[in-house]
Amino acid sequence: MNRQEIFEKLKEIAELTVQDPAVLANMNEDSDLSTDLGLSSVGMLYIVIAIEEMFYIRMDDVSFGDFRTVRDVVDYIEKKIAE
Amino acid sequence: MFEQYTDPVTYAKIVDWPNVTAMWRNSLKEYGKNLAVEDGETALTYEELDARVAAMRGALKAQGIERGDRVGVFALNGCGFVVSYLAIVTSGACAALLPPQLDGMTVAGLSRMFGLKALVVDAALKAKLPDPMPVATLGTDAQGEPAEAVEVQPEDPCVIMFTGGTTGRSKGALLSNRAVMTGTKYGCYGIREIFEQRYFLVLPLTHVFGLIRNLMACLYTGSALHICRNNKDMFREIAMFRPTVWVVVPALAEMALNLSRQFKRNMLGDSMKTIICGAAPVAPYLVREYHKLGIDLFPGYGLTESANLVSGNPDNLNRPESVGLPFPGQELKIVDGELWLKGPNMMDGYVGNPQENAAAFEDGWFKTGDLARFDEDGFLYITGRTKEIIVLSNGENVSPAEVEAKFNELETVQDSLVTAENDVLVLEVVPRNTVLMTKGLQDPIAYLREQLNEVNRVLPTYQRVAKIVIRDTDFKRSPSMKILRNQK
Incomplete structure (x- = not known):
């Protein structure tokens, strides 16, 4: 799975948590999870659970608070898939 | 009123206990011989749990703890928390439950x-504490010669119980054995199958909904x-444990629904029959959507100060927007739109806070701060x-004044305001230009x-805000210069 595919899947996940369609349309790798996407703590939890389910990975070695931007999340997934 | 929603044999088993020890x-x-608690690799029956509790009581006794003393618990959710809490209260002492996120x-x-x-401190949290501490500490795994309850x-x-303050300071609500046991009994009303169930805990045990409706109702039944x-x-653990009851805040109930939609399967599994939902407003659509999955979601209403549940809605499908019928034994009245309460489940007061107590009670009635109405x-x-307290849909109570104070510590901030928009916290700031402009910044x-x-x-x-707005004008203010929160 390449970087673009990971991003597209993440966007698919975000569709059920990011409320504002305009924000979702503008989502890119630089988007800040908290201040740009407006994710609440439950929104963050949703994304972690969905990532684990969708990418068949376990995020036991990281806390979602460690991620600031979408890029950080894509980097992490890319690394985990490669392991 | 609640009798009709439970079979007579079950209803007869919902009785009063004078204290936690008796229950x-x-x-x-x-x-x-029933399974009582499962936590990771640890699984204890009621008898096995009691042996641990008795040993912990022994450790407390060795520390000189006696009936009437107060003992803190600073622990993560886990078997150690349950043992510590039960050991303290069955020693006749009072357990002060401190949220693990505190510094x-x-x-x-x-x-x-x-x-x-x-x-009593969890090993995982010990490093957070200053050295020395003003009180003696012991671990959640402390054991001594087994002592009688x-x-x-x-x-x-x-x-x-620790609760968010309305005037910028958090408070400790003191609940008696009567209040805790009444709140626990209330949690058993209105549900057809309530005894010998399988509960799934995700709520913090330092929150009254986690402690009373989840842990205590579980042990009672x-x-x-x-x-x-x-x-x-x-969801992995739900698949393994196959719970029948989930006590949860609306945000998590909604998250489970959305995940079920995203992955096209019921994430809660086919064993789940009942969801007790509260600590924040419950959207009627949750009741309806869960009904389609064969799960009864019951909205309820409660407060820390009322030992959790005041009402529960057994008629959830016909009136999903209601928080239900008040549980028996309480008095409720509406004064200028605000709900006032009296009853055996009410707290004795906020510890060491006469000012808040004076503001919270009037003629023995507790003023909830919630606007309410009854139907016919x-x-x-x-x-x-x-x-002014902000209640997010995940059940978190946030005191805006507490969060604003943190940002106001910056010399570059003139004033700030925290509000909730679309269920996330938004910070608005008026910069202190006199400082900011003298820094020679680009x-x-x-x-x-x-x-x-x-x-x-x-x-x-x-307490984290999801959006920051830097204003170029001041807030609207009252004559005494207080920010008019609803007229930004």
Whole structure:
């Protein structure tokens, strides 16, 4: 799975948590999870659970608070898939 | 009123217990061999759990803890928390339950404020505490010579629950054994199958909904409790444990629904029959959507100060927007739109806080701060809040004044305001230009934004804001210069 595919899947996940369609349309790798996407703590939890389910990975070695931007999340997934 | 929603044999088993010790002894007698708690690799029956509790009581006794003393618990959700809490209250002492997200200095301060004689600390949290601490500490795994449980009077203090303050300071609500046991009994009403169930815990045990409706109702009914330590693992653990009851805040109930939609399967599994939903407003659509999955979602209403549940809605499908019928034994009245309460489940007061107590009570009535109405059949509806506290849909109570104070510490901030929009916290800031402009910065606003982000990043998760707005005008203010919160 390449970087673009990971991003597209993440966007698919975000569709059920990011409320504002305009924000979702503008989502890119630089988007800040908290201040740009407006994710609440439950929104963050949703994304972690969905990532684990969708990418068949376990995020036991990281806390979602460690991620600031979408890029950080894509980097992490890319690394985990490669392991 | 609730009799019709439960079969007569089950209903007859919902009885009063004068204190936690009496209830615990009954559960041991009736359900000794049942699974009581499952936490990771640890699984204990009621009898096995009792052996651990008795050993912990011995350790407390060795520390000189006696009936009437106050002992803190600073622990993560886990078997150690359950053992510590039960050992303290069945020793006749009062357990002050301190949220694990508190920093060490706050815990030390609260230990003094609550007059704790000892503090039981989780190994994982010990490093947070200052050295020395103002009280003796012992681990959640402390053991001594097994000691007998102590029966106390119903009015004897049982727990101090930490609750968000309305005036910028958090408070400790003192609940007696009578209040805790009444709240626990209330949790058993209105549900057809309530005894010997399988409960799934994701709520913090330091929150009244987690402690009373989840843990205590579970132990009262001889049920099993699975403790989920990391919420991200909840659906894997649900698949393994196959719970029948989930006590949860609306945001998590909605998250489970959305995940079920995304992955096209019921994430809660086919064993789940009942969801008890509260601590924040419950959207009627949750009731309807869960009904389609064959799960009854019951909205309820409660407060820390009322030992959790005041009402529960057994007629959830016909009136999903109601928080239900008040549980028997309470008095409720509406004064200028605000709900006032009296009853055996009410707290004795906020510890060491006469000012807040004076503001909260009037002629023995507790003023909830919630706006409410009844329908013609006596069903209760919550319509808003009179107080400034922000309640997010995940059940977190956030005092905006507390969060604003953190940002106001920056010299570059003139004033700030925290509100909730679309269920997330939004910070608005008026910059202190007199300071900002003297720094010779190329982009002062970007500098300020970065400073605010830095403060935000180190706040406890539940206090973090999701959006920051830097204003170029001041807030609207009252004659005494207070920000008019609803007229920004």
